[in-house]
Amino acid sequence: MEKGRLEAFSDGVLAIIITIMVLELKVPHGDSWDVLFPQWPVFLSYVLSFIYVGIYWNNHHHLLQAAEKVSGGVLWMNLHLLFWLSLMPVATGWMGENHFARLPVALYGVVLLMCAVAWVPLQYCLIAANGGRESLLAQAIGRDWKGKVAVTMYLIGIVLAFVAPWVSCLLYATVAAIWFIPDRRIESRIKQ
Template identity: 65%
Template sequence: MGKTRLEAFSDGVIAIIITIMVLELKVPHGSELADLQPLVPVFLSYVLSFIYIGIYWNNHHHLLHTIDHVSGGLLWANLYLLFWLSMIPFATGWMGENHFSSVPLALYGSVLLMCAFAWLLLQRSMVKAHGQKSTVAVAVGRDLKGKISPVLYLVGIVSAFLNEYVSEAVYVLVALMWLVPDRRFERASHASQVR
């Protein structure tokens, strides 16, 4: 099976996830600037989650350019990633509404952790379907950021119960680490086209 249907479906789900998140931003019932104050945590959690969704969408796009066909296992791995990405709006809303308190903050980190595991599973499924010498295998390589991220999410989850600011900083740090698109996929795709 070709990859275009998988890419189109994934893009649609990610667009819906972003739409759900933005619908959680409620308009204040006043016309003064001070009426926006209670919405600051909700808005900040939305911004962070929007960045995370954008990172996954961007890297998913680049990752799919390293393959030429899709297997059944790869379809399920992709659905598993989309499932965890679809949990981000709930975790985002709960965290923002409760002003980054411990349990919602830990749940947010847990969802991010599961997204990271799902991403690694998707990469492994692609390598398995295309072989160890394939473009995707070369692109994934050692994937240092992909291995560091789950560890940092665990630190963020534990920190949520010790110091919420540390937990928040860890989640922002991981997002910043991934903010620049992962060029490994572009380089591998370009190298395979040159050959």
Template identity: 65%
Template sequence: MGKGRIEAFSDGVIAIIITIMVLELKVPHGTTLDALLPLAPVFISYVLSFIYVGIYWNNHHHLFHAAREVSGRVLWANLHLLFWLSLIPFVTGWMGENHFATLPVCAYGVNLFMCAVAFHLLVSSLVKHRHGNEALAEAVGRDRKGWMSLGLYAVGVALSIVHAWAGFAMYVIVALVWLIPDRRIERKTM
């Protein structure tokens, strides 16, 4: 089956996720820089989450640009990814509002881990649907970067239990790794 509807639906959901996140930012009650200071944790968590949603949108776009067809399995795998992405505004708000306390930072990491698992399942579903997706399968290969990210998220969750800022730092590192564009799909399919 065609892929146009899944791309349009996913783009819409991701746009709503970003909208929800920005609506959670509250206007400070004051006109000085001191009025902004209490909002710093909320803003920092928003920036990281915006980057993550952007990374997923970018990779989702590349993935479906390379795919030629989708199956019912791909549709469900995509919904699974969108479910975990839709929880990002909640864990972002919880983490920021509670100034990076242990449990919210841990929950944030678990959510990022599950987003990565869901994306991996989506990629696997597209690769297994061989009709026209051979170039995508070749481009993805072993997906070392994806597997490394899963490991780093797990380490981040464990570290956040010991020291929340150490876990948060690990999540930042994973985001930085993905900010460097992954050219595998572009090289093989364009």
């Protein structure tokens, strides 16, 4: 199967996710700075989630650039990833509306964790559909240390959310910072 439809569908879903998240930002009533202050938790959670969705979109693009074809398994694993990403607006809204309370921060971490977990079988299915362990994609992904660090930090963040939710948010932001710069492994392999 060609990968064009998969890319177009995924791009559309991610665009809708971002649109839904921005709708959580309510227009303040008033014309002074003090009416904006109560909105800061919602805005901050939106910014973090916008960055995360952007990171997934960017890395999804790079991942598919190294693939020439997709299989039925790839389609299902891509839907698995999109399912977890589609929960981002709910987790984002709940966390922001409740001013980074413990349970919403923990749930946000669970959604982030499940997105990261869903990424792994998508990679493996793409590798299998494009030549296996000797493929360009398999060589580019390598040991995926950033993925392992992310999962570990999400797990720690989920547990810490019940004690220190702000520490959890800092961990989630740190993972975003680690992934903010696109993964150059795939680009460098394609250029070779």
